[in-house]
Amino acid sequence: MDFKTRTLAELRAANPSQKLPSKQVLVGFDGFVDTIVSPVARRAGQGDNFTAFRTIEEFGNRILGASGKSTNIELYPTMEKLGGNGPIMANAMLAHELALTYIGALGAPNTHPVFSSITERAKEVFSLCQAGATNALEFTDGKLLLGQTSSLDLITPAHIREVIGEEKYIATIAQSDLVAVLNWVMISHLTEVFIDLVDNVLPKIPRKRVAADGTETERIYFFDLCDPEKRSPSDLAYALDRIGRFAAFGHVTLGLNLKEAQQVFSVLGFGTETESESGLRRMAEKIRHYLGLGTVVIHPKESAACATGEGSYWVPGPFVAEPFISTGAGDHFNAGFATGQLLGLSPEACLGVGVCTSGHYVRTAESPTIANIETLLANWR
Template sequence: MDYRQRALQELSENRNNQAGKRVVVGLDGFVDTILHLVDKRNGAGENFTRLETISDFGSRISAAAGKSANIEMFPRMEKLGGNGPIMANALVAAGFPLRYIGSLGKPNVHPVFQEFAEKTNTVSISDPGLTNAVEFTDGKIMMGITKYLEDITYDAIVEAMGEGALLDELSRSSLISLVNWTMIPNMTQIFEDLLSKALPNLPPLDGGRSFFFDLADPEKRSTSDLVSALKVISKFQNHGNAVLGLNLAEGQQVSEAFHIDESGDDADSLKRMAAKIRRELDLKMVVVHPKERAACATKDGEWCVEGPYVQKPKITTGAGDHFNAGFMTGQQLGLSPEACLTVGVCFSGYYVRTAVSPNLDNIETFLREWK
């Protein structure tokens, strides 16, 4: 029995553990426009060849130095975006009752979030950011406007929903997911405020409480800011099980910040990276997930699984958020670390093939058919 069959068996046997689980996710929100860049246009609409790779785009830009360039952006779709809403959408599809707190529009929710806001009983505390997500076959370039996210603070959350309602929501939640530290300037202070003002007042929860953190590409933040934020995140372990999720670039940046000599993307390197970061921060678990595979570490060991990589995905923006949702779904169901990784890569694999968030039936079918 390989890891896929083991994960399918665990998932099938533990789905009833979802009963009674509740989730809070926040705190960002973006309106995403998914774009392809036109290389040669042959007619109207989608009748064009695209700039396929980031290298192709870079060459076109470099050739314009000292001159100029006119590059057409073709919009594939406009959709809700942000690490929080995408992860939350995936968790809702997986069957979790969920409350979203974030930047979806003020005083009115932006139309792109309307359906999402209704099904997550959203508390919106600011206008959303805006992202142009330029997709290529070898990655994506996301260009964002984040000005309104400066309005996200602990006091703004309390003002929007009331401190009693906030504490009640947190007290009933078995998973609290706080994502996109990079784009929210006040996020470290929000962490501090939660640790000092909210979490000490929560009663114990049957089955325990988990916290999930996603940094969201901290390259633009200083090393000192990154180290400070991670040290604050480590304090959440005093109030439950703290899990840090990292893509490969984020794992490499955290490793460099703490002088950890691990940067490879092979299975053994990823396991060592996850283990060393986890020990440095004394967290329950650290997860590192490049496109091709995913690894995690706890105090009990390290695991890595290969993912269902696809050469030409239908969409890539949000793939990492779907992995995070799948991984934490596994955690909420009580699956083994290896099975959590496997469910995570299946969430991501299903999403990039279909542009749709899967439910657990979809994931069981995906696991059965994955060769």
């Protein structure tokens, strides 16, 4: 039996249609309005009558050629959508009918219309400030995200309490089976939020979440750093240490794409590792052990690996060479992996649900339902 068959069997046995609507999820704290754009290499006429730069190398060479001169590059908008690690992950989890609360930068004083799929379906929404803005340049070999983030400077422990209220903030976390704290890189005060949670909030709530039927489950804390390249190694090391402190209050999962994993691996003093299955497993194992976390998961474009206290796991992904959309693929993987954790699936099956969630999204630009994931698993060749 291969991992696809095992994942499908586990997923169906977990009875997600009955189990997931009772799961309480809190996601935060960012929010962006994403404009997906195509950088124009050569225009032949109006509208979309142009040839786009296919690769980052082609685009980079045009920019390098302007050194000492100047150049003009047109960015042709193809789509406006909700963006940010938090909103994309939340939107993907709402497709599974989870009871979700969102706290983040969705607009002020009114939420931006681009987030309507969250505001209309979430259990509760607390918007802290104006959303950031991103121009997402997509290429066949990657993407460039050009962001404006100054509005996110308002996201501080004090402002969160001002908007939500102390008692409501604590109660919301206490009621949650999963707390996802995302986009450390772009929220300048998020390390302060980490510290405040560990020092002032989590000690006031039970370690385990008690469901309506009286069953107890360990609360999951899910972290995604976003690309740490622009933050100093010392800042990154300190934030990782603060994330490690959450292990005293539940099961901590750190989600990393390949570049993020390599940066974390390096800042922890491990040097470099290959992108092979064995290399991904070793990176996940060493990072998890060093930080004392429950799970570390690494998701390149073509596969995914994770490490837990029981061992390491790896699965290939349903890779597509020319995706319909790539911005948000990692956040969809995180949503799928975390949903698998909420269902109590094995680490391998969590990886399988993660790669299928991402795989469906990059092909369709739509967040999959559980039925879509089951279909992909059943027909994946």
